[in-house]
Amino acid sequence: MTIAPGTDSFDQTASHGDSRPVYLDCNATTPIEPAVLREVVEFLQGDFGNAGSRTHAYGQRAKERVNRAREEVAAVVGAKPDEVIFTSGATESNNLAILGLEEIGRNTGRRHIITTQIEHKAVLEPVERLRDRGFDVTLLPPNRGGWVEPQSVADALRPDTLLVSVMAANNETGVIQPIGAIADALESHDTYLHVDAAQAFGKLLDELRNSRIDMMSVSGHKLYAPKGIGALILRRRGYRRIPLTPLTIGGGQERGLRSGTLPVALIAGLATSATIAVRHHDSRTAHCIKLRDRLITALEPLNASFNGDLDRTMPHTLNFSVPGVDSEAAIVALKDLVAISNGSACTSQSYDPSHVLVAMNLPDERIHGALRFSWSHLTEEPDWMQVASRLQLIQHS
Incomplete structure (x- = not known):
C-alpha cells in the first residue's frame, strides 16, 4: 500500500x-498509521534532541513533545499525564507491574496473586517467577465462551491478595473480559488491579476508563504505532502512588521507574496513534x-x-x-x-x-x-x- x-x-x-x-x-x-509515520520521521530527522537535555532548543522541543504525549495517552483512558510511564511495550509494562510489586508484597505479607489461565505469556511468566519466589498464585479458568466470571475473582480474594491481573481482551480469541464487573467486585478490597490492555487500548474506550483499574499495560504496535514503544499507566489512589520497585535503574527517568533515554520519536508516534484512535x-x-x-x-x-x-x-x-x-x-x-x-x-x-x-x-x-x-x-x-x-x-x- x-x-x-x-x-x-x-x-x-x-x-x-x-x-x-x-x-x-x-x-x-x-x-x-500514515500520520504516525510522518511524525515519527519528523522526530527522527529534525527534532531529534534528547528530552533530558535542558541547555538547548533541541532538548526542549523533545521534552515538550513527550509532555504532550503523556496528555494524549492519558486522555484515552481518563488518567492524568503524570500517571503515564513510557516503556518499550506491553511486555515490559506487564513485568514492571507484576514483578515491581514483589518488594511491597514481602514487606506487608501480602503474597497472593490472582490471574487467569488465558493471559498472555508476558503476564503468566512473571507471575510464575513470583510463585517460584514464594508467592501463592490462583489461576482462574475461563468459561466456554472465553471469559472469566467476575464471581470467580471475588471468590478467590483473600485478605493477603496483593494483585489481580486480568487482560482486557484476549489476543487469541478476541473475547472481551468483564473488567467493569471485576473492578466492582474489588471495590471493598485493597488489592491492586492490573489490566493488560495491549489488544484493547484505543479500541475499547469506556471499559478502560474505570478508575478502579490501578495499572494498565499499553502496546504501540497493536495500535498502528511503531514496535518498541508502550506505556504503563499507574493511577494514584488519592495522593498515593503505587509502590512499585523499578526493574531498570540508572538515570531516574520516568519517575525513577524506568531509567533510560526516552525514545521521543516512538513516544510521539504512540501519542498520535492514540489520539487518532479515539477520533475515528x-x-x-x-x-x-x-x-x-x-x-x-x-x-x-x-x-x-x-x-x-x-x-x-x-x-x-x-x-x-x-x-x-x-x-x-x-x-x-x-x-x-x-x-x-x-x-x-x-x-x-x-x-x-x-x-x-x-x-x-x-x-x-x-x-x-x-x-x-x-x-x-x-x-x-x-x-x-x-x-x-x-x-x-x-x-x-
Whole structure:
C-alpha cells in the first residue's frame, strides 16, 4: 500500500502487487498509521534532541513533545499525564507491574496473586517467577465462551491478595473480559488491579476508563504505532502512588521507574496513534464489524465453530475452527490469499496447543483446527468466498 498525503489512512487503491496476500494478523502487529509515520520521521530527522537535555532548543522541543504525549495517552483512558510511564511495550509494562510489586508484597505479607489461565505469556511468566519466589498464585479458568466470571475473582480474594491481573481482551480469541464487573467486585478490597490492555487500548474506550483499574499495560504496535514503544499507566489512589520497585535503574527517568533515554520519536508516534484512535473510533469499529459479518457469512456452509462468544468479541478478531480442517494445512492453503495465524505471535514457533483454547475446555479437534483472523480499519477486504472455498476443499479432501 501507499500513503495518501495529508490523510490518516492508507490509499487502499495501491498495493505491493497481486502476489502479496491480504494481511489478517493485526493481533500480532498492525501497520503504521500514515500520520504516525510522518511524525515519527519528523522526530527522527529534525527534532531529534534528547528530552533530558535542558541547555538547548533541541532538548526542549523533545521534552515538550513527550509532555504532550503523556496528555494524549492519558486522555484515552481518563488518567492524568503524570500517571503515564513510557516503556518499550506491553511486555515490559506487564513485568514492571507484576514483578515491581514483589518488594511491597514481602514487606506487608501480602503474597497472593490472582490471574487467569488465558493471559498472555508476558503476564503468566512473571507471575510464575513470583510463585517460584514464594508467592501463592490462583489461576482462574475461563468459561466456554472465553471469559472469566467476575464471581470467580471475588471468590478467590483473600485478605493477603496483593494483585489481580486480568487482560482486557484476549489476543487469541478476541473475547472481551468483564473488567467493569471485576473492578466492582474489588471495590471493598485493597488489592491492586492490573489490566493488560495491549489488544484493547484505543479500541475499547469506556471499559478502560474505570478508575478502579490501578495499572494498565499499553502496546504501540497493536495500535498502528511503531514496535518498541508502550506505556504503563499507574493511577494514584488519592495522593498515593503505587509502590512499585523499578526493574531498570540508572538515570531516574520516568519517575525513577524506568531509567533510560526516552525514545521521543516512538513516544510521539504512540501519542498520535492514540489520539487518532479515539477520533475515528466509531468509523473504525464499523469497518471492522462489516468485515467480520461478511467473513461469518462466507463460513456458514462450512459449519464452522467460533472459539469465543461472538457477542463478547472484539470487532476485528475471529477465532474459528472448521470440522476436518487442520490449522497448519489451512494456513498453507491460504497463504497466497491471506496472512493469518493459529494463535499468539509470541508462541507461533511452537506447535503446542493453544493454552487459551485448552483452558476454555474445547474439544481437541477444535483446538488443533483453530484459525485466528484479525484485521483493522486499514485492511483491504479479501475475497471471503474464495477463502471459504479453499477451506472447503481441505474439508472434503
